Amino acid sequence: MSDHDAPLAVQLDTVRKVFSNGRAVPLVGRLRRSQPGKTVIAVDDLSLSVARGQIYGVLGANGSGKSTLIRLISTLLVPDSGRVLVFGHDVVKEEMAVKRLINRVSVEAAFFRVLSPMENLLYAARLYGLDGGVARRRVLEILDSLGIDAKRVGEPLEKMSRGMQQKVAIARAFLTSPILLLLDEPTTGLDPRSKREVQQLILDLRARHDATVVLTTHDMDEADRLCDRIAILHQGRIVADDTPSALKCRYGASPTSTLEDIFMALTGHQIEEEEAERVG
Ligand SMILES: Nc1ncnc2c1ncn2[C@@H]1O[C@H](COP(=O)(O)OP(=O)(O)OP(=O)(O)O)[C@@H](O)[C@H]1O
Numbered sequence: 001m002s003d004h005d006a007p008l009a010v011q012l013d014t015v016r017k018v019f020s021n022g023r024a025v026p027l028v029g030r031l032r033r034s035q036p037g038k039t040v041i042a043v044d045d046l047s048l049s050v051a052r053g054q055i056y057g058v059l060g061a062n063g064s065g066k067s068t069l070i071r072l073i074s075t076l077l078v079p080d081s082g083r084v085l086v087f088g089h090d091v092v093k094e095e096m097a098v099k100r101l102i103n104r105v106s107v108e109a110a111f112f113r114v115l116s117p118m119e120n121l122l123y124a125a126r127l128y129g130l131d132g133g134v135a136r137r138r139v140l141e142i143l144d145s146l147g148i149d150a151k152r153v154g155e156p157l158e159k160m161s162r163g164m165q166q167k168v169a170i171a172r173a174f175l176t177s178p179i180l181l182l183l184d185e186p187t188t189g190l191d192p193r194s195k196r197e198v199q200q201l202i203l204d205l206r207a208r209h210d211a212t213v214v215l216t217t218h219d220m221d222e223a224d225r226l227c228d229r230i231a232i233l234h235q236g237r238i239v240a241d242d243t244p245s246a247l248k249c250r251y252g253a254s255p256t257s258t259l260e261d262i263f264m265a266l267t268g269h270q271i272e273e274e275e276a277e278r279v280g
């Protein structure tokens with residue numbers, strides 16, 4: 001497909017990101033993961049595609065490279081090699097074009113905690129360049145669609161639950177009507193009810209705004225429930241990338257295998273394979 005045909009929402013082509021001593025280093029040749037010292041291949045020649053309108057989930061253990069992947073797509077990090085395209089735009093060569101299309105919500109969203117959701121969102125709207133009247137209307141619209149009670153929009157955020165704060169973080173990301181929303185662990189640390197509410201919000205926003213969503217999670221049920229496609233990441237590489245049902249069908253040992261069984265089987269197996277590769 002040429003880049004002029006309807007482009008994929010996200011496309012990574014053999015993307016690599018290496019960190020050393022807390023710094024990113026340029027990489028010449030191929031480093032071995034077992035090299036002593038401080039070098040980490042956070043994302044290891046990774047390729048993936050996300051179609052427009054999909055909710056694409058990235059599952060992986062701590063340190064498997066999920067947040068690095070999200071940062072690479074969001075232009076916060078520059079790949080050492082390979083190519084990242086967002087709706088056909090190269091994140092390095094066309095950074096501004098990409099920034100206009102995306103928004104990112106990280107697990108620890110920063111807010112002015114003494115300010116209310118309304119004040120926080122109006123502040124963000126101003127930073128995004130929305131004018132006063134438009135911003136206020138849009139904020140009210142978004143807060144309403146989030147089911148945030150009008151009586152509460154003026155309360156300080158620090159008095160609100162983490163679930164509510166996370167909803168406000170996602171609402172903020174929608175001020176700019178991004179067509180690609182990057183959510184790094186949107187429901188981590190939330191109680192079951194808040195988790196469900198945030199999940200429902202993600203589904204609603206996708207339906208209403210024709211948005212594409214890439215999210216990371218540690219929650220297998222969440223991935224199963226929300227995602228059209230799931231990539232399982234292990235040590236910076238994708239070990240499986242398919243629909244939840246196809247993953248269960250292909251890798252499940254029995255008809256009752258859960259995504260969690262498959263995750264354990266795939267990530268455990270891969271370690272053994274890599275060890276064998278190294279020895280061999
Ligand atoms: N800025 C950085 N400097 C140095 N190393 C880093 C940096 N960011 C990530 N890493 C390393 O890269 C690897 C991948 O980290 P990353 O944060 O992408 O993992 P993750 O899958 O998001 O983990 P978690 O589930 O804990 O959030 C880890 O070994 C991490 O220590």
Ligand SMILES: [Mg+2]
Pocket residue numbers: 066067068184
């Ligand atoms: Mg992370």
